Amino acid sequence: MNLVVDARLKEITFTGGLKIGLNGNAILAIIGPNNSGKSTALKEIKARMSAEPPHTKIISSVSLLRKSTTSEIVNQLSPFADNNGIISVPGNSFHLSHIQMWEYTGGIGAFLTRLLVSELDTRTRLSDCDPVAAIDTRAKLNPEHPFQRMYADDGLEFAVSSVFRRAFRMDLVIHRMSGSVIPAYVGQRPKPKRGEDRQSRSYVDRVEQLDKLEEQGDGMRSFASVVGRVITENRPIRLIDEPEAFLHPPQAKILANAIGAQGPTFQTVIATHSSDVIQGLLGDSQARVSVVRLMRTQNGSGATLLSTDDVSRFWNDPILRFSKVLDGLFHDGVIVTEADADCRFYEGLANKSLSEAQLLDVHYAYAGGKDRVPVLVSALSAVEVPVASVLDFDVLNNEQPLKRIIEAHKGDWSKFEPDWLAVKKAVESNDAYLSGDNYRLEVQKQLESYPKGSAVPRGTLSAIKKLSRNASPWDNVKDAGVTIVPKGTPYSSAMRLLSNLREIGVFVAPNGEMEGFCRSIGMHGMKWVEEVMKRDLANDTELAEARTFVAQVFAYLQRKAL
Structure with missing residues (x-):
């Protein structure tokens, strides 16, 4: 037939x-x-x-x-x-x-x-x-x-x-x-x-x-x-x-x-x-x-x-293609971080410390730097995938890429800009750091301290490096986090800014960076992650603030997913 x-x-x-x-x-x-x-x-x-x-x-x-x-x-x-x-x-x-x-x-x-x-x-x-x-x-x-x-x-x-x-x-x-x-x-x-x-x-x-x-x-x-x-x-x-x-x-x-x-x-x-x-x-x-x-x-x-x-954009954009962000389409939500080590820590912490009711089927994607975060977030938001960005505190250093990240999360930059400007001004006016003019003068003194035609002495190089570390408070902000902001009105602006960012899905580490949640481990990046994973992530007292932080991220994704 x-x-x-x-x-x-x-x-x-x-x-x-x-x-x-x-x-x-x-x-x-x-x-x-x-x-x-x-x-x-x-x-x-x-x-x-x-x-x-x-x-x-x-x-x-x-x-x-x-x-x-x-x-x-x-x-x-x-x-x-x-x-x-x-x-x-x-x-x-x-x-x-x-x-x-x-x-x-x-x-x-x-x-x-x-x-x-x-x-x-x-x-x-x-x-x-x-x-x-x-x-x-x-x-x-x-x-x-x-x-x-x-x-x-x-x-x-x-x-x-x-x-x-x-x-x-x-x-x-x-x-x-x-x-x-x-x-x-x-x-x-x-x-x-x-x-x-x-x-x-x-x-x-x-x-x-x-x-x-x-x-x-x-x-x-x-x-x-x-x-x-x-x-x-x-x-x-x-x-x-x-x-x-x-x-x-x-x-x-x-x-x-x-x-x-x-x-x-x-x-x-x-x-x-x-x-x-x-x-x-x-x-x-x-x-x-x-x-x-x-x-x-x-x-x-x-x-x-x-x-x-939409599908072609996911496939043809090299940043999207090689970040495996396409996998996020198959999950309840996506957490975007700057680096792979951040993904591993927050994923491990969430799996060990959150209850079954708090957990979601989440995909973790790292952008490979702050500048690439808005690319991933924009692509996911365009197809209505719930997405949260988890970033280091120094994202507040410059208007870009912060503005692009906020807009990728469908936020209005004009509503964030006043508090951001207040925080930036307060951080950069700290008397403990050299002003731009003083930095230029001090560096010039070091450059003039050795004879012309000779190699730069090691002592001079070390002195210039020390001056550079003291030239901008943003170089040290990952060590201090929000505590670098002076108390009073600037600190209130900082807390309001962080809260408003969380409302749109941008989570800034209050301790400066991932490692700030556990300073007793004197390492960085993946080595730090390897050490912290040996701890009792669900009960370690030093990680209490980290557990609160990751719970806030998942609570946001829960709201967006439903």
């Missing part, structure tokens, strides 16, 4: 109100945190197409662009109808009048949906690699299983094997002489010798010396199932749930690239929790890819569309 029925998803409406239109060759990736409803969305898309009783959590409606006509479908099914108009085909029996559902604006029924949709779920993926019943290639029935299709068309077998080899450096080989079943093997494909063909007993013996696919690990079987169905099936709509299941990241990327490479004749909706899958799709199919991010809210499920331009 070679039925040809053609249609595409035209529009999908999510329960939060988001409506997205889909081109005929669109690739839609549905992403989001754990338990946000990604897999449920695929099931509900199919249920809406089938006109099953509604049980809506994520998808409120779908509409179809029908390309086949009702008369074309009826003409194909008429040979299978009896005198009463009852159609009997494998797995289905119904009256010919049911085909009239094709003309309805709503669902089209289970039979027509089955002809249109290839559903690749995780439940049957592993058993999909067991040997299947052999088929008579002369029959008019469509082969149902990838092994059967590859058995009938070795071009499909070689196409599947080519992708399989990229991932595992092995061929996937269909056994064509195994009697009543069709098994698959993996390994180096035998080459027929002189006088042999694939039906020769000697050739078959070499095939049977390979490893059976059904006895391989979950990753290999899952990969073979998905790539086999994607390449061999011709149904125009694919619903693929977690293609990355059981796979290592490189294999997930290869698989996703293969899904996207199947050309403009298919429409694909993928539910995934893997940035590797997204990257694989973007590799050769960037113009076709759009992304919907699901999130849990107090009112149920929410959805945000990342347009093709």
